[in-house]
Amino acid sequence: MIKFERNIEQDLAMKNLLISMVDMSDYLSAVLNYTGKILTPRQEKELIKILKKYRIPHEGLKYDVKILSENPYFRDIHLEEVSSPTVKYDKATIKKRTLINMNFHQPLGKYLFHHHPMGYFESDIDLPVLMEGDKVWMSPAVSEIESMRPGIKRGHGKCLTFGLGIGVLPYLWLLKDEVEEVTVVEFNQDVIDLFEIYIRPQFKTNKNLKIIHGNAFDYYNEEFLNRFDYVYVDFWESNEDGLELYTRLMEKKITLTHIDYWVEDSILSDLKYLVSSYLHAVYDDKGITDFLSATDDEMMPYAKKINRYFKKRTDLISTEDQLLGFIHGIDVLREILGQ
Ligand SMILES: C[S@@+](CC[C@H](N)C(=O)[O-])C[C@H]1O[C@@H](n2cnc3c(N)ncnc32)[C@H](O)[C@@H]1O
DSSP: OOEEOOOHHHHHHHHHHHHHHHHHHHHHHHHHTTTTSBOOHHHHHHHHHHHHHTTOOOTTOEEOTHHHHTSHHHHHOOOTTOBOSSEEEEEEEEOTTBOEEOSOOEEOSSSSOEEOOEEEESSOEEEEEEEETTEEEEOOOHHHHHHHHHHHHHOOEEEEEEOOTTSHHHHHHHTSTTEEEEEEEEOOHHHHHHIIIIIGGGOOOOSEEEEEESOHHHHOSHHHHTTSSEEEEOOSSSHHHHHHHHHHHHTTOOOOSSEEETTHHHHHHHHHHHHHHHHHHHHTTOOHHHHHHTSOGGGHHHHHHHHHHHHHOOOEEOSHHHHHHHHHOHHHHHHHHTO
16 A cells, blocks of 8 residues: 655645645636626726736746638638538637637646647637537637647658547548558547548548547557557547547556547546545545545546555655656556556
């Protein structure tokens, strides 16, 4: 079982972890008053004050619409014609100075604070959205493109992605000189049909794009993954359904290093809070039963995995760095989920 050496450094680290969570919830309620609103110059000043208070980068609040309008997918692929029994095209206008989330939430600082990078455009912009009933099904929104950026950048050679969507990532990959060809595994035949009819014909590239109709879980194995130079997993809708699906992948215990997972930081945030409260309970010599009974049903499977993992470890944690390594270390978090 993991053990702690009690000392001032760790007392302070435990306290700072708690403070960072309280700060985050205060911050979230403070900015809630501004998100989705057209900011007046006065509100912008108030918002910047809040961002400064929580040490959140605020210089980049103003976004140039070119980030979208000059994006090759946005520029080359038109979705107006899309129409299927379930999916219809619509146009959403983002009014200038409307505060929106520009990316999924990301860690800030060394404790548990997370924030959504926010911003506004300096002029109105029309965004194509594909609607399923009254719900947005898919759209090349700025947060989607920004959150895929690391995966777009790392793509090279033979690339594989799980989840076709509207083909933003495959297109941006295919336009890169370093990318030879792209393979996509997609399990929904309607998504593939929609793509083949309306989207693929607009791709301005002759490179090979292969679409496999199949389930990501059947293809997520070492033999298949090793056929590619780079793999990007993106078949969840957001960080909310992401944790469960990502966990099922981690349970396969594949440790290849050429795979990245869409919005992984955001997916892992809830797990980090839980690991932190588990370690706090151990540090305070509180029973694990208390920790488990304070966990809600949804997070219970993860709480049990955390317990199984730390019971097997024999480390003695004596510094803040060691403690934070167990909370943020990607290999640790992946191994916990693989239990
Ligand atoms: C968020 S979208 C992917 C967006 C895509 N990266 C893009 O650039 O447009 C997720 C896609 O994963 C697909 N999907 C969901 N579960 C899947 C599974 N188990 N196997 C394969 N594809 C899946 C969905 O049908 C959807 O097309």
